[in-house]
Amino acid sequence: MRIVTVGGGTGISTLLKGLKQFREIELTAVVTVTDEGGSSGIIREEYSVPPPGDIRNNLVALAKDEEILGKLFNYRFSNGFLSGHTVGNIILTALSKITGSFTKAIELTSEVLAIEGTVLPVSESLIRLVAVYDDGTISVGEKEIMNQKRKKIVNIYIDKPDVFILPDTKDALENADVIVFGPGSLYTSIVSNIIVNGFREAVRKNKRAKIVFVANLMTQSSETYNLTLSEHVKIVEKYLKREMDIIIVSSSKIPEEILKSYEKENSIPVKIDMNDQRVIATDLCDIIKDVDGRLKLRHDPDKIAKVILEHVRRY
Template identity: 50%
Template sequence: MKVVAIGGGTGLSTLLKGLKHFPVFEVTAVVSVTDEGGSSGKLRKELNVPPPGDVRNNIVALAEDENLLAKLMNYRFSEGSLKGHSLGNLIIAALTKIEGSFSEAIKTLEKVLALKGRVLPVSEEHARLVAKFDDGEEVIGEMNIVKKGKKIEEVRLDKPIKALPEVIEAISEAEMIIFGPGSLYTSIITNVLVDGVRESLATSKAKKIYVCNLMTQPGETKGYRVSDHVKELEKYLGKSVDFVIINTRKPSSEVLESYKNEGSDFVEIDVENLQNVVLAEPLLIEIVDPSDGRKKVRHDPLKLASLIERISRW
């Protein structure tokens, strides 16, 4: 079954880690290109290349030898002029210059690493995300949008950019399209805003699945219930998704408190407000983030992939 997974960040890579263990799936990951934070943002600005961070995460997730590769590709320099940069981001930026394009750089890396699937940037072109808040103010740039902490009324790109032809082809051939998990506006919807993507999704007959986030995000989805996430995604798609996957397991009190201190909370489940087919199961796991030693919540990759495999047989 041809599957297209649309998103970015750690959420999409978590999904891919599970899907690659199911030979029935031929996976294409479509990744956002509006990230402006950290190492990706610096390389985007200084070298005029699309942000490599999300692409790196998803390449690592689909690799044969994930653990060894992850250590190398995700190694982040802590001192000197390279402080803050991950080795994987630098490799992708260098390959972009060598191969002449971002997508060709990724193809080269895919061959070297024998990926169980492929990763596509949604576009080769540069654009920034623009948010209009409920008070009428508009802000440009993902980092600036999140910092404002206001309720988002609408998002758009600061200029039109065209989707990569391979992305349109993948969507048109897909039998299943998965949105998320990941930041609603900055990882998922930002892809739909690229010219050609929404149109391709509108004509696609693939099963469409939305994997809802585990926690709300400060500056982006504060106070959002499951139905609010679905409603916003469908507003930009211009049509409904067929299935909504929801996690029912709450984090431990310790982890929940840690998230609350950062303005994030467990996504409230309101199935009664959904018209879609809902699959609600305990999918949450807690992991220790090696970058800061803190406990974080993630979807269980294999449980999530198993659930999606079940939907594929319906």
């Protein structure tokens, strides 16, 4: 079964960790290239290469030896002139400069990590997102979009309308048995891939693929403030110009103390407001501690992989 996941860094890397356990799957991750924050943003600006952070996350998720090499690639310097940069980002940047190709750099890094699958950028071009809000204001760049709180995006596009998806990415979409959108930030991780020229056409050309949407656990004040499940789905379908076949959402009971911490950031669980046979609502949530010891919600890799496979096989 050829499964293509579409998104950004944290969301689909979690999904990949679960899916890679199933040997009958041929996995491809299609990753957005519009990140402008942190180490990726600095590298993008100073070295004119696509932001490597989201790519690195997915390479590590698929690594055969995630324990050792994964930790090395994700090691982030905390002081000195390399402060904020990860080893993986530096390696991908160096290989891009050596080979003259970001895609070749990913290919070589994939060999080093002996990954269980393929990671592809949606494009090699340096593109930026432009968001238009319902009040008429505009934000340029993912960093600025993420800083806008409690505003409704009515349209989003890339600043270079002539940019096309990579041929390998196009081939992966056209030949997939299953295409999974998310989990991940609705606009900056999912729609940011869809709006690159050639993406929609490749998905539309593939008549047999089952199209799956995996909703985030929580809303985001910068992109999906108070949006319900149906609103998430409508937005993805609007840009993709194709309906979802399967919609997966978490119905996990979240502890009150964690809900309160998210509410401080204007974030609430995605409300399930669809009475639709396509919707699969089940327990998908995992609770982890971040580097600062705070409790955070994440999708459970094994649960989400099993739910996807169970329902695409049944469909």
